[in-house]
Amino acid sequence: MPKGYVIMTEAIRDEAGMAAYGKASAASMAEAGARVRVVDPSPHVLEGEWHGDRTVVVEFASVEAARAWYESAGYQEARPLRQAAAVTNAVIVAGFEPPARTTGQEDSR
Template identity: 70%
Template sequence: MPKGYVILTEAIRDQAGMDAYSRAATPSMVEANASVLAVDAEPEVLEGRWHGDRTVVLEFESVEAARRWYESAAYARAQPLRQAAAETNAVLVAGFEMPPRRA
């Protein structure tokens, strides 16, 4: 079963509001066994346009686990704080496992 990843790009309008969101969202991420793989204020854009001031990549044990976290009551309490403080794009993607090499 592939891992699940939630990727958020955030155009922050209110840093204090985002700090409050982080404090409110962290317990839900811990409860869901999420790993924060990246938080970057200045990603290097290799092609095209990138949205926002900050990019966050969260890893979950599966796509289903990521969806459960995003739809959880615990995260639902934090989400309005983020929505008030930033314009965000969020996607859920499945990890990819390379097939084994044949000898």
């Protein structure tokens, strides 16, 4: 089962409000087994336009675990703090798992 990732781009309007959100959301993230993988205030944009001034990537055991965290009562209490402090785009995506090689496959090179 592939891992699930929550990716948020944030246009922060209130740094203190975002700090309060971080504290308020920490317990729900720990409970969900989440691991923050990226917090980047200045991603290098290769093409197109990128929203916000910070990008955050949070890893979960699965897409279902990410969705359960996002919909959890603990996170729903913290979410309004983020919404008041930043304009955010958020998605849940599935990680990539390459197909398993079957035993006996020969290298075609």
